[in-house]
Amino acid sequence: MSMENKSPLVESLMAEMEELRRQLYEANETIEAIRTGQVDALVVQNESGHQLYTLRTADQTYRVFIETMTEGAVTLNQQGIILYANSQFALMISKPLTEIIGAPIKAFIEPATYAVYESLFHSCRVSGECRGEIELSTGGKPRPVQLSFTARDLEEGVSHSLIVTDLSGQKAVQKELALNNRELEQMNEKLEASNHDLQQFASIASHDLQEPLRKIQLFANLLRDRDSDGTGEKPAKPQLDKIINAAARMRALIIDVLNYSKLSAKDGHFVLTDLNKLIREISEDFELITQEKEARFSIGQLPLLEANPGQLRQVFQNLISNSLKFSRPGIPPLIQITASNIREKKFDSDELAYGDFCLLRIKDNGIGFDEKYTENIFALFERLHSKDAYEGTGIGLAITKKIVEKHGGLITARSKVNEGAEFQLILPLRQTP
């Protein structure tokens, strides 16, 4: 059959087919455009005017969003068949999308968690929303995930939207956290045990170590005061005095160590304390030595602050007694105590009337010390002077520092040899419970 012999019918059919083929191509193009998000809607002109066609899933923003989010997204039909899955979900189960779409989701769930999945699937149809944890099969180690189900009634029937959140990272963190917690608990136990040991030691120190010392003192006292040959001569008196003094000093050390160790125990009992009253009481306690040394006090307006009054009293007792002790020979001690409120817990902080901290300065005109020893003076048992020149156990400032720190404060000292010393304390006005 030649072309010339073609009937007009065939020709018109061919033309029509060509036209349909073109329309089909256009329709496919359009669908593809919608699928890939290039087009959101179609406007078709027909006899009744313009008509707008959109697809429910035609929103490009959401589709891009779903494809790029780090969670898996899956749509299921009533039978649990996967209608849609994003590439993240495919990554989670290490399967190509072509194997996923159209397959029942249960094919990718660990059998051990079927029951959880089933109950989620059903309760979601009742409540509309629900979530739970299951495990996905990956071909290797099961992947723990959270499923967030939403059931939606569409014209085609109920469909389930699932957001699949990978929990492997979270589970690993949880595991690490649990491990850390266990370690922390063990460390706490050790700490408690060592605190207990310290308390035990304190108790032993207080009783058992002091007992032999007391005996030394008592027998030495007896010997010293015994008039051995009835002549009134007491030949060994100077040596026995030394034994008695050494024993007394040892006792003072033990008591100070005990007091220092007791500061470690929990006794954070803070009450509103008037520093003016506290300092007045302390200076009265020092009345004798004050008169003896002709010492003068100059005390400014001091704040009220939340503190442990007994401990704070010890702080100022130590500092004032140091100032009185380390006075220059022939020069009456002058002790100045001033306070100002400051903005921050820093020694160079700005003053601020309603600041949260107060800076206290305790300044004297005594022998002072070389500032290179500032760290040393706060250390346990550190002394800058021989105990023959100045008595003391070398624990006073260590206790002072520890108390200040227990109050959330800071302490430092400024001084020059023979030009007096100034102790600076920063204390919070209020204690956080």
Next chain:
Amino acid sequence: MLPKKILLAEDDADDRSFFFDFLTGRKDIARITAVENGEEVFSWLENIQDAAALPDIIVLDQNMPKKNGFQTLQGLKSNSRYRSIPVFMYSTYADENLAKKSLACGARLVLAKPFSPAGYHEMIDQIFDTLQVEADGV
């Protein structure tokens, strides 16, 4: 005040003899008896038939084997026959908690063990002063 009969519970032999050596001869002390621990306090007291022969003062050391000072104090205060006898505790180191506990339990004073013969006399003076104040109060 009439001279007093003192019962001392003290496990340390030196401390027992200090008590005797330094305090015997005081006009206000009629007799000192010493036992070695809390259990002996009760066995000794139980052997006394005549209530008038019971001690006027009991001094307890805290650290003793078998029954320590505080346990002995509790036992004495829960016994109707001995409850009214004034009890004084003494210890090398007068621990604050123990002192509070003992005073709450009915001890009259909690004292630190003396360091010298003079210290022993001061301690006994303090005990008698306390009793005197109480007697005057009544």
